Amino acid sequence: MYRPDTLALTALLGLLTAFGPLSTDMYLPSLPDIGRALNASTAKVQLTLSAFLVGFAIGQVIFGPISDRYGRKPVLLASLALYALASIACALATTIDLLIIARFVQAIGACGPIVLARAIVRDLYSGPRAGRELSIMGTIMGIVPALAPILGGLLHIAFGWTSSFWFTGLFGLITMVIVVARLPETVLERSTAPISPLGIIRTYGTILKNRAFVAYTTMFAATYGGLFSFISGSSFVLQDLYGLSPDAYGAAFGFTVIGFISGTLIGTRLVQRRGLNAALRLGVLLLLTASATMILGVALAIPSAFAVLVPMAIYTGGVGLMMPNSMAGALTPFPDRAGAASSLVGFLQMSFAALV
Numbered sequence: 001m002y003r004p005d006t007l008a009l010t011a012l013l014g015l016l017t018a019f020g021p022l023s024t025d026m027y028l029p030s031l032p033d034i035g036r037a038l039n040a041s042t043a044k045v046q047l048t049l050s051a052f053l054v055g056f057a058i059g060q061v062i063f064g065p066i067s068d069r070y071g072r073k074p075v076l077l078a079s080l081a082l083y084a085l086a087s088i089a090c091a092l093a094t095t096i097d098l099l100i101i102a103r104f105v106q107a108i109g110a111c112g113p114i115v116l117a118r119a120i121v122r123d124l125y126s127g128p129r130a131g132r133e134l135s136i137m138g139t140i141m142g143i144v145p146a147l148a149p150i151l152g153g154l155l156h157i158a159f160g161w162t163s164s165f166w167f168t169g170l171f172g173l174i175t176m177v178i179v180v181a182r183l184p185e186t187v188l189e190r191s192t193a194p195i196s197p198l199g200i201i202r203t204y205g206t207i208l209k210n211r212a213f214v215a216y217t218t219m220f221a222a223t224y225g226g227l228f229s230f231i232s233g234s235s236f237v238l239q240d241l242y243g244l245s246p247d248a249y250g251a252a253f254g255f256t257v258i259g260f261i262s263g264t265l266i267g268t269r270l271v272q273r274r275g276l277n278a279a280l281r282l283g284v285l286l287l288l289t290a291s292a293t294m295i296l297g298v299a300l301a302i303p304s305a306f307a308v309l310v311p312m313a314i315y316t317g318g319v320g321l322m323m324p325n326s327m328a329g330a331l332t333p334f335p336d337r338a339g340a341a342s343s344l345v346g347f348l349q350m351s352f353a354a355l356v
Helices: 007-017 019-025 028-037 042-070 072-092 096-124 127-159 163-182 197-208 211-241 246-274 276-299 306-331 338-355
Strands: none
Touching (some): 007 019, 007 096, 007 127, 019 042, 019 096, 019 127, 019 163, 028 096, 028 127, 028 211, 028 246, 042 072, 042 096, 042 197, 042 211, 042 338, 072 096, 072 163, 096 127, 096 163, 096 306, 127 163, 127 246, 127 276, 127 306, 197 211, 211 246, 211 276, 211 306, 211 338, 246 276, 246 306, 276 306, 306 338
């Protein structure tokens, strides 16, 4: 079993947090062809992403409280099994409506690893130490959104749009094997709160009364919402308007991830020296600078795709600073309800992103 404060455990937790970006980013180069293959409009194809976010938000409400009661590991394995089966259903979908439904179910499975990885961090660490762990996980996880669109583009060219879903299904099965063999159970004292709709609502109501939780979660959700405004539209903008091919789009998307990895690396050091809020202040500055620069580039009608990609790389640098540290700040007040707090952050995050 992997032990706390080891790179092996951090790497495994980083792998678990990768299910979200893997599921949203890998199939992005295929979106235009999915529309053509399934005879669907652009708006209908984008619903495969929106449905994923809605399912992700709903699933997060469930997994955290259940894992507080029954343990992280069994709940994690159940979510991974659901994810693998739903990924296969996505690959076998013959209509856009079936794909939307399968994506919704896939999202419910995908949210479990992310919610539980964050809860495990809070089980083991707190405060700036938790922020540092989440930043290191973010650096590891940042490799996935960098490579996923590139790999997705190559798979699409070689095997068609269904290949990315076959790949994610296999990824889910392999992760199950690693979890069974290597992940320890981190819940030492399990919650006695009843697992019922009313009990869960009461737990969330208590958490929402904490002003620090509300502040950090608002920053977390707003940052992620800005990121998803890019993710949901970039495939169409960069391919249909700027003329990038699916594999070139994957490489361009990977370029923006350099900013995210840089932000997490800076955050790892800054949070240890100056605390969570110093890292958040720098993150906000990068977000504002990037947004203003992109608006200027569009206003000047610069014909190069770099008018979008360079500001987005700056923005994702801010994301790399904001998200691990705002998450750590939100979870710190709840050592005994880390699963529920992680679920509620994720629900609010994904609800806002789906709305965006």
